Amino acid sequence: MKKITVLEMQNATKGVLICGKQDTMIEGIAIDSREVAAQDAFFAIVGEEQDGHIYAKKAAENGCRAIVVHNKQIADEIKEIRSDIAILLVQDTTRALQDLAEWYLSLFPIKKIGVTGSTGKTTTKEMLYAVISQKYKTLRNLGNFNNHIGLPLTIFHLNDDIEVGIFEMGMSEFGEIHRLADIVRPNYAVITNVGTSHIEYLKTRENILKAKMEITDYFQKEDQLFVNEDNDMLSKEVLLQCIQEKKKEDDSYCESFQIITAGESKEADFQLSNRKDLGENGIEFTITNENTTEDFFLPLLGNHNGLNAMLAVAVGMSLGISLKEAAEGLANIESTNRRLNIEERNGIKLIDDTYNASPDSMKAAIDVLMSISGTRKIAILADILEMGDVAEEYHYQVGEYASHKEVDVVISVGKNAKFIAEGAKAASKNTAVIYHEEKETLINKLEEFLKSGDVVLVKGSNGMRMTEIVKKVRSL
Numbered sequence: 001m002k003k004i005t006v007l008e009m010q011n012a013t014k015g016v017l018i019c020g021k022q023d024t025m026i027e028g029i030a031i032d033s034r035e036v037a038a039q040d041a042f043f044a045i046v047g048e049e050q051d052g053h054i055y056a057k058k059a060a061e062n063g064c065r066a067i068v069v070h071n072k073q074i075a076d077e078i079k080e081i082r083s084d085i086a087i088l089l090v091q092d093t094t095r096a097l098q099d100l101a102e103w104y105l106s107l108f109p110i111k112k113i114g115v116t117g118s119t120g121k122t123t124t125k126e127m128l129y130a131v132i133s134q135k136y137k138t139l140r141n142l143g144n145f146n147n148h149i150g151l152p153l154t155i156f157h158l159n160d161d162i163e164v165g166i167f168e169m170g171m172s173e174f175g176e177i178h179r180l181a182d183i184v185r186p187n188y189a190v191i192t193n194v195g196t197s198h199i200e201y202l203k204t205r206e207n208i209l210k211a212k213m214e215i216t217d218y219f220q221k222e223d224q225l226f227v228n229e230d231n232d233m234l235s236k237e238v239l240l241q242c243i244q245e246k247k248k249e250d251d252s253y254c255e256s257f258q259i260i261t262a263g264e265s266k267e268a269d270f271q272l273s274n275r276k277d278l279g280e281n282g283i284e285f286t287i288t289n290e291n292t293t294e295d296f297f298l299p300l301l302g303n304h305n306g307l308n309a310m311l312a313v314a315v316g317m318s319l320g321i322s323l324k325e326a327a328e329g330l331a332n333i334e335s336t337n338r339r340l341n342i343e344e345r346n347g348i349k350l351i352d353d354t355y356n357a358s359p360d361s362m363k364a365a366i367d368v369l370m371s372i373s374g375t376r377k378i379a380i381l382a383d384i385l386e387m388g389d390v391a392e393e394y395h396y397q398v399g400e401y402a403s404h405k406e407v408d409v410v411i412s413v414g415k416n417a418k419f420i421a422e423g424a425k426a427a428s429k430n431t432a433v434i435y436h437e438e439k440e441t442l443i444n445k446l447e448e449f450l451k452s453g454d455v456v457l458v459k460g461s462n463g464m465r466m467t468e469i470v471k472k473v474r475s476l
Contacts, residue, residue: 001028001156002107006066006086009041012103013088013096015068019079020086024065029097029156031149033059041066041086043097044074045149052093060085068093094148101152102183105165108158111136112184113315114215116169116177117192118208119361120308121146122336123300124192125168127312130329132164135321140166143337144355151180164319169215172198172386174207177214188318189215190226190311194233197358200388209233213242221256226314228307229261229268236261260318262310270314277303279371280342280349287313287323294323297331301340301351303371304364338467340368343474347452349374350473353459354466357384359394363401365459375453376408380442380469382460383414391416399423403431413439414464439465443472450476 007022009015027039033055036042042059044052044067053074056067060078066086069075075087090096105112113132115125122144129140139162141154146168154167169180194209202208216225227234239259247255262270274286274295282299285306296313298305313326321329335341338355349372353365362381369377379402387394399420402410404427411434412420421435436442446469450456456473460466 001026002104002159003027004104006041006088008103009066009068009100010088012100013068013090014099015088015090015096018075018087018089019083020066022086024086026066029100029153030059030064031097031153033062036062036064038063038065040064041068043093044069044071045093045097047149057081068096070096097152098148098179098183101155105155105158105184108160108162108165110158110162111164111188111319112186113164113166113188113190114169114181114184114186115166115190115192116171116212116215117190118195118197118212119358119364120192120304121168121170122355123305123339124190124308124311125166126333126336127309127330128166128190128315130333131312131316131321131326132166132319132329134316134325134329136163136319137161138164138166141168144170146170148176148179152183155183171211171214173201174211175214177211178217181215181217185218186215186223188224188226188315189219190315191215191228191234192308192311193228193231193360195358195360196387196390196394198386199390200386203388205233209238209242210245213239213246216243216257217246217253219254219257221254223254223257224260224318225257226260226262226311228263228311230263230265230307260314262307262314270310270317272306272310275303275306277367277371279373285309289314289317289323292323294327296327298333299331300333300335301342301371302364302368304367340365342372345474346476347454348450348473348476349455350470351455351457352470353457354470355462357382357459357461357464359384359398362398362459365457366398366402366405366407369407369455369457370405372455374455376451377406377455377457378409378411378450379407379457380411380413380459380466381417381420381457382412382439382464382466383416385461385463387416392419395419396423399425399433400427403427407431409434411436411442413437413442413466413469414460417460439468443468446472447476 006024030036030040271288276284400423410424
């Protein structure tokens with residue numbers, strides 16, 4: 001992080017300095033008192049489960065230079081412990097963190113890329129990083145730092161060497177991406193797809209599209225939106241209708257930015273063709289733009305990753321990176337933790353895709369399972385959360401899909417996962433179907449059920465904690 005002063009923090013957050021000096025230098029931002037360093041400013045963030053104010057005094061004891069709080073009593077208590085520390089009192093610490101990140105980002109004349117979508121955000125972000133790093137010093141979110149706290153923390157890793165920033169933006173309801181876009185003000189935006197993730201809160205896919213399109217809320221006419229036009233909600237016709245509606249709601253909204261399409265149709269600006277699934281060795285495909293064509297190899301599981309790759313390549317070319325350079329970058333990409341990672345233990349091939357789940361990503365993971373060589377193909381599938389009133393329908397469809405793809409054994413786990421079992425049973429008599437409402441019951445039976453030669457997919461929403469299943473399979 002570039003050094004900043006407490007005065008600059010005070011101005012950016014509109015805080016009140018109640019203790020300490022304005023010329024105190026800050027070299028890092030922390031929200032965890034256990035990780036705070038002597039040169040850091042600690043923000044007492046109030047989360048869903050923890051209130052950072054509880055740990056503010058501990059952060060002070062650990063030697064940080066400044067503390068940002070919105071609780072006056074806590075501020076006074078810290079002042080009693082350390083009179084040398086800078087204490088900023090703000091209206092809301094989370095908003096203050098965001099405001100500081102927005103100001104800090106404005107110090108750097110970098111190209112900014114925003115990435116969102118129902119599925120594939122993180123993978124596409126990593127592909128963008130692999131492509132763009134071929135030519136530019138690049139920063140991107142680490143891990144799942146894609147929300148109202150994680151994204152600002154990512155920004156504080158910027159320094160004067162960085163030329164391009166890639167910012168993944170997650171959401172579950174209206175307004176969330178709008179706020180992240182306000183902080184970042186992206187020049188380029190990617191929407192990977194519009195599916196059914198978070199449909200419990202947004203009710204319709206049309207609303208999901210509208211929420212995703214908030215990524216363009218601060219666009220200027222020279223900015224560019226990149227989309228997978230094979231997705232039914234991301235055709236130019238649908239997008240233009242959404243843009244017109246946004247313009248009606250907000251006359252200041254810029255509707256004249258460029259839309260760049262990628263897909264398997266000949267009308268797409270970037271055409272994807274010749275996708276070939278190589279199983280556990282990765283995938284191959286071809287991308288054509290105007291009169292230039294390049295063959296690609298991607299060492300990641302899943303033929304669907306060609307769709308994510310074409311978007312990364314398209315953005316890269318807008319930044320002056322050739323198809324050949326993009327291919328070289330993608331050939332060296334590494335898989336992301338808990339996203340279709342494959343490993344072998346005692347003759348059992350384990351596909352760990354436990355980071356999260358949606359109906360579309362469940363089906364893509366099943367495709368991956370079926371592409372891996374092995375004796376039995378076993379899908380252990382848990383609840384897809386945040387599906388609301390359509391949970392039964394979409395879980396049932398996943399079960400049907402698994403049977404149609406001829407998965408040998410479908411094991412479903414969780415309350416709504418019973419509908420996966422029902423769908424699988426109804427679709428085929430060739431697929432063995434097992435249902436457990438509780439993980440513990442399944443865990444106790446895995447050792448006697450799994451055997452050498454099996455290929456096992458484990459997938460479910462993050463809240464289902466399917467990592468416990470993965471841990472058990474690894475121990476066999």
